[in-house]
Amino acid sequence: xxxxxxxxxxxxxxxxxxxxxxxxxxxxxxWEGNTLVVETxxxxxxxxxxxxxxxxxxPLNPTTTNMRITERFTRTDNETIEFQMRVEDPDxxxxxxxxxxPLKLDNKYQMFEYACHEGNTAxxxxxxxxxxxxxxPKAAK
Numbered sequence: 001x002x003x004x005x006x007x008x009x010x011x012x013x014x015x016x017x018x019x020x021x022x023x024x025x026x027x028x029x030x031w032e033g034n035t036l037v038v039e040t041x042x043x044x045x046x047x048x049x050x051x052x053x054x055x056x057x058x059p060l061n062p063t064t065t066n067m068r069i070t071e072r073f074t075r076t077d078n079e080t081i082e083f084q085m086r087v088e089d090p091d092x093x094x095x096x097x098x099x100x101x102p103l104k105l106d107n108k109y110q111m112f113e114y115a116c117h118e119g120n121t122a123x124x125x126x127x128x129x130x131x132x133x134x135x136x137p138k139a140a141k
Contacts (some may be wrong), residue, residue, distance in 0.1 A: 008038055015042050021065055023047055035074040043067045064091040079105040 010029040020026075021044035029038045045065040067089040074082045081103040088096040112120040 010036075018042060021045065025067070025069065035072050038071040038073070040069040040071075041067075062092055063089055066091050073103075076102070 004024055006024065006027050008027045008029040010031070012030065013028070015026045015028060021042055023044055023046065025040040025047075026042040027038050027040040029036055031037070043063055043065055045063060045067075047063045047067070067087065070086045070088075072082075072084040074084075076082050082100070083103050084098065084100045086096055086098040087093070110119060
């Protein structure tokens with residue numbers, strides 16, 4: 001969200017060193033026809049995945065070093081990329097889970113710096129959540 005930048009090699013090289021575990025894992029990409037497939041492994045097992053996307057939210061999916069995420073990006077027309085993601089972690093999740101949704105081109109979309117900015121409406125949500133959690137400590141746990 002703030003600094004999660006990935007460099008995804010597509011040259012066919014395997015992950016560099018399986019003993020080095022990373023918070024965001026190590027991604028490798030390859031093409032299957034017109035679909036970019038990105039496989040991410042070598043997680044450090046401390047990356048609690050939260051589906052809420054709000055700082056302070058409880059982790060919904062604990063992870064282990066055996067987690068594997070497979071993403072698929074397929075351009076379906078001039079304004080749409082079909083995104084698919086499958087998460088596997090056999091030490092935690094009995095059955096892998098997946099999501100799929102279209103990424104639509106929006107030329108009116110504005111990207112703001114992560115820091116507080118008058119146009120960044122997500123900041124309001126963070127502040128409201130933090131205030132609620134402080135006012136209702138039992139409800140937040």
